[in-house]
Amino acid sequence: MPSSYRMFELKPSTAVLALGLVLLIPQHEASAQIVSRLEAGGLMSSTPGFLPASAISLTPDVRYDGQVLKVSARGSAWINGQSWQLADGQVSASVTTPTQHHLSAQLIANASRAYYDEINQNEQIDAEARVHLVFSQKGGLWLETGVARPWRVAVVSAVDVAGAGAWTQLGGATLTGTYTNFAFTKIASSKDSTGAAQACSTQTDNNSCLRQSHFSDVQGTVHWEKSFFEINAQTGYRFGDNNDVTPDSRRWASASAVVWLSSDMAVVVGGGRQPANPARGLPARNYANLGVMLAAWPAMTEGAVPIEARASWLARPRATWPAARGGG
Template structure:
């Protein structure tokens, strides 16, 4: 089954490296994505970013495309992103030769159109309490826009879930420069603890293999009085749970109504909702045949649209 969806993404952030390399940025993007039976998908996106306290004198136009696919237990992703903006630059190079400028700002500086493109590939693999990710990229652009130390980069990270809702994060690699924000390329390493807003992929201290992929059918229908009847068809299991924004991300156990039928009555209002399903205390996964989106913890949630 194919699904066509759209997303609007907005963010605001501040970056601080040192007293010189620090600034703020707001950004907004729109994305249209096509999902192929939960095994792969394509997306197109376009947006705009506006940095402050940098030599960029225009908004940054962002456009890109990408694709992802499930291969075995791994998710492979590839993307192409183009950045275009106007920046303040020196009117001459190191030898005193005049540079090509879009417009002259004063005797020593001018406005110059800049653009570059990033091609990135990544792989994400997870099993039980362990998640591994790696990515690499290459940047295309003129020498005036792309420094040699930002042509190529790579990084890797690992998450180890040691408790429900808490994981150890370790990673490192190289990050390319951000010309639009005046931030240099750098090597980095990180070590920390991440806290999830809902239970982790583990069930207590002992990892349990996910069985949600064995769900044969997922249904939802009106049950009157602002309630919806949620049904899951899956044989040979001991428990089925659901959680979503309509349960405040608290697990709710479904009641077994037959050999392979589980159901619950839940108050689900009109609009777009997010949810996941868990079988026998295993991993939280999107219900089958529902659109999905990435959550804030490098995982996926199902998307449920309830009509008004």
């Protein structure tokens, strides 16, 4: 990567992190709540090598929700016959300042495990800093920077992340748009599919080399709720050269619906396509889910920005499974 490009990438990241630390002034933690959720559903996949149709998924989720500090933990387990398999899991913590003069800062830390099958599984820790610009709780912008460290991924050691986003509320709908850039050094083949030599920063042997890799995701999300019904939908596009982005990960879309049968029970259904995560060595895939959710979530904390930490580069969605194996 050219030095001029690297300087351009680092300076905004440093500014965002510094501003976030300045704004993170200790605040009194009031109205904190501990809430929980449990999802149970059937996994219906007919693709060879993945879970059979008789499998069941259990996904517990516990969250401590305060005005400044938020801590959450979730996991997912699959049962097939008499055998249990621990699948995904994530522990997250975030510290957010109250909005002052339209500005708010947020620090986020995560530790996660992603499991597709016996081959495609790994762990990751990551940290992220955000600065939010909020307009009367009906819209806003943010800048973010972070770093991730995957484990059990032979080709990648660390990932630098930088991005920006915007959100607005229109009636019962929340619209979100994000741009996220990923940059990392990976071990790649020294030749492309045509046999031509690729540009490498360091040659490791005759067949592989260290290569600077980067790509960018643009994604739009819609969340809409009305009475007992909720809909979430997202679509995205990935920019990058063919060495970093495979054709099956250029574009994606997914949707889910929640129908509340009572104040604490709902039916959940969803599906779609998820792009590959080359930083974690996870392939692109199609997924679907159908289940029942038992939940006890409170109303949003007053003054909170209704934007969750970006999850697409951390772990896959809850209670989902691969229906088609994709490329990196």
